[in-house]
Amino acid sequence: MKDIENRIExxxxxxxxxxxxxxxxxxxxxxxxxxxxxDVLEIGPGWGRQFKQLDPLVSTYCVADICQKVLxxxxxxxxxxxxxxxxxxxxxxxxxxxxxxxxxxxILGSELDDFFSFLNRHLYVGGSVFFNCPxxxxxxxxxxxxxxxxxxIKTTPHGLKKIKNMLQKYRFKISYSxxxxxxxxxLLAEKIGDLx
Ligand SMILES: C[S@@+](CC[C@H](N)C(=O)[O-])C[C@H]1O[C@@H](n2cnc3c(N)ncnc32)[C@H](O)[C@@H]1O
Numbered sequence: 001m002k003d004i005e006n007r008i009e010x011x012x013x014x015x016x017x018x019x020x021x022x023x024x025x026x027x028x029x030x031x032x033x034x035x036x037x038x039d040v041l042e043i044g045p046g047w048g049r050q051f052k053q054l055d056p057l058v059s060t061y062c063v064a065d066i067c068q069k070v071l072x073x074x075x076x077x078x079x080x081x082x083x084x085x086x087x088x089x090x091x092x093x094x095x096x097x098x099x100x101x102x103x104x105x106x107i108l109g110s111e112l113d114d115f116f117s118f119l120n121r122h123l124y125v126g127g128s129v130f131f132n133c134p135x136x137x138x139x140x141x142x143x144x145x146x147x148x149x150x151x152x153i154k155t156t157p158h159g160l161k162k163i164k165n166m167l168q169k170y171r172f173k174i175s176y177s178x179x180x181x182x183x184x185x186x187l188l189a190e191k192i193g194d195l196x
Contacts, residue, residue, distance in 0.1 A: 001086050002108060004066065011067035015047070032057055034130055034188070038096035041122065043084070044103035048075040054099075055079075062095070087114035094124050100131045105157045112158065116170035123191045129172060133163055135185045160185060171195065 001007070035057045045051050045063040052075070055061055062080040065071050071081040082091060087107075098119055107115045119129050134157040167174060172189035179185045 001066070001111065004085075007106075008067050011065075012069045015067065015069045015073070029053060031130075031188075034128065035097060035099075039094075041095040041098045043098065043100040044106065045076070046070060046102075048073065050099065050101055051075065064091075087111060087118040089118075091122055094122055094127070096124060096127045098123060098127075098129050100129075102132065104131060104133045104163070105155050107156070107158075109156055109158065112162075112166055116166045117195060120170045120172070120191060120195050125191055125193060127191050128175075128188055129167075129191075130186075130188045132184050132186050133158065133160065135160060135179055163187070 035054050037057075037059045039060045039062075040054065040058045041062045041064060042050060042054075043064050045065060051061060051063065060080070062082065063071060063076050064082040064084050066084045068083055071083060104115075123129070164174065167187075167189050171191060171193045173192050174187060174189045176188035177186065
């Protein structure tokens, strides 16, 4: 991953509380059925805002992050944790749901293909990705600021059109999409097939 050391340093400091962003902690709670009794992978769990809400509902919960400091948080001590080195890696398991909140703009444009391939490879057919992304007003390509919520080392707000194209390319069908707040466009998409 490009600039991985700098990115890890940024998120380690963020975890220590030196960098705090403003965002909605759990934009998904109107959909508890999405997580009920499911095997869930959360990418980029941070301090555990989503984990704490969802843990009582799920069958299993696994967290994955590029930052070891995040994974070492006490809140995750009883669950599976995966250090992400790049998105070509294979966890040799599959999930019902992969969720990531306020994370996708920290995936660089050059990593998006690997990221969406990772999502497909780690979900059962019929499983879902559930995530939020900045709305089109933050799209770099249409001239908005380069960095939002601080700089996770070249944070890249991808436009919705690009995200929707990626979902289609990696065999997801969007089942729900809604602009629920500034910087919080929610997407739910079902995996309709394996990659060939
Ligand atoms: C803005 S925080 C969001 C944390 C949490 N989801 C929340 O809403 O409170 C971003 C999280 O993603 C992690 N992260 C940053 N870049 C990442 C990447 N390329 N892959 C996986 N996780 C990443 C950070 O370490 C951090 O845990």
